[in-house]
Amino acid sequence: MTVEGDGRPVDDPSRYLLIESQGTWAGPNAGRFLDDARVLAEAGHEVRVFLVQDGVFAAAPGVPQLERLAKAGAEVWVDDFSAAQRALAARSLSPHVTVVGMDRAAELLMSESCRAVWH
Amino acid sequence: MSEYRVLGVIDRAYRGAVEVQFFDALYGILDFRAQLGAVALALRGAAVTLAVDEDIYQPVVEFGPVRMDTLPDYRTSVRQLITEGVPVMVDEPDLRALGFGPDDVVPGVEVLDTNELAARWPEYDGVWFV
Amino acid sequence: MAGTITQRRWDLLLVVTAAPHSNDVITSALRLAQSVLDQGRTVRLWACGYANMLTQTTHGDTKLINTRDPEGVYPSSSRVVRDMLAANPGTFAWIACTACSAERGATSHINEVRFRSPMRFVSTIEGADKTVFIGGA
Known part of the structure; x- marks a missing residue:
């Protein structure tokens, strides 16, 4: 059973895969999407954020949205191909993220009841 | 008609007046509405200004003797969406950051924090960042 | 007796x-498609907007x-x-939106592409168990 922020259980928690492809360096839109993820997680839904393309720049240490996501119980994944392409080694990324392959994202996407939102 | 329910989110706007003309994102929502069970629109980022009610902008441009009066007319499109019963929501923090308030938007547009709207995403079959 | x-x-x-x-x-979309195909599943890709440039015959087989x-x-x-498409017969399909193709003058698609009017967009969504909408047109 998952609970809402005020302690009431969510009747039917959903599973979400939120894919962020834009960079926090490109403007505020990516950060707002990460805040969407936080709101979903705080509402009691199962949330995983998959950072892909320039979205992996949000995995740089110190990005405030990531800490808030972790606190809200969301998992943050970083696409290995995108990170390598941008010379972002796993050791240089935020401690709140996990580097994964596209196969992990695909597996979650195709799992039961998972809904994907791509930004 | 399908029962598929969609929340469309636009956070990038003004993607080409000359080449786009009527075929902008708002047209897409108007056009797909008939196929969908329900559709709602949320505007965020620079796209909040699509819903600002004004009468200064004329959708006309001239390149010497070439006159185009078929440029996108965003506020008319927003009014059309409202008239056709499509909920249109605009982000309050981004409006405020640009110096606008709830009184500045097209009548019928709902002003709210679109991050808080995310708690309602499960009500939709699809959330599309257009 | 009428069939269904x-x-x-x-x-x-x-x-x-x-x-x-x-x-x-485009790279991400194809990578995701392949990862899902690798699971033994079926994938359909609907190209909107300028994604329809990808499958034009005018490209030939090679870049400049x-x-x-x-x-x-x-x-x-x-x-x-x-x-x-050849590597995944029956499990991978590519659809070109006729309106977007016409809007962009990108109407010379390779033979392997199927065409659909935007009028069939939602029915195509309903024909899939999952849909991922990638915006940015």
Whole structure:
């Protein structure tokens, strides 16, 4: 059973895969999407954020949205191909993220009841 | 008609007046509405200004003797969406950051924090960042 | 006795509306499609907007000559799509939106691409168990 922020259980928690492809360096839109993820997680839904393309720049240490996501119980994944392409080694990324392959994202996407939102 | 329910989110706007003309994102929502069970629109980022009610902008441009009066007319499109019963929501923090308030938007547009709207995403079959 | 037509279902529909050459979105879409295919599932990709440029016959099989590597072979996007379709017969399909293609003068698609009017967009979504909408047109 998952609970809402005020302690009431969510009747039917959903599973979400939120894919962020834009960079926090490109403007505020990516950060707002990460805040969407936080709101979903705080509402009691199962949330995983998959950072892909320039979205992996949000995995740089110190990005405030990531800490808030972790606190809200969301998992943050970083696409290995995108990170390598941008010379972002796993050791240089935020401690709140996990580097994964596209196969992990695909597996979650195709799992039961998972809904994907791509930004 | 399908029962598929969609929340469309636009956070990038003004993607080409000359080449786009009527075929902008708002047209897409108007056009797909008939196929969908329900559709709602949320505007965020620079796209909040699509819903600002004004009468200064004329959708006309001239390149010497070439006159185009078929440029996108965003506020008319927003009014059309409202008239056709499509909920249109605009982000309050981004409006405020640009110096606008709830009184500045097209009548019928709902002003709210679109991050808080995310708690309602499960009500939709699809959330599309257009 | 009247028969019924059973529409086949697809596991995943990827709606790609973003333009090639803008960022890595096409690469990501194809990588995701392949990862789902690798699971033994079926994938359909609906190309909107400038994604319809990917499958134009005018590309030929190869990109223009790389002046720094004139003997090199660089496959065109239409060749990549054609090869992926050939490698996944019956499990991977590519749809070109007729309105977007016409809007962009991109109407010379390779033979392997199927055409659909936007009037069938939602029914195509309903023919898939999951849909991922990739915006950015």
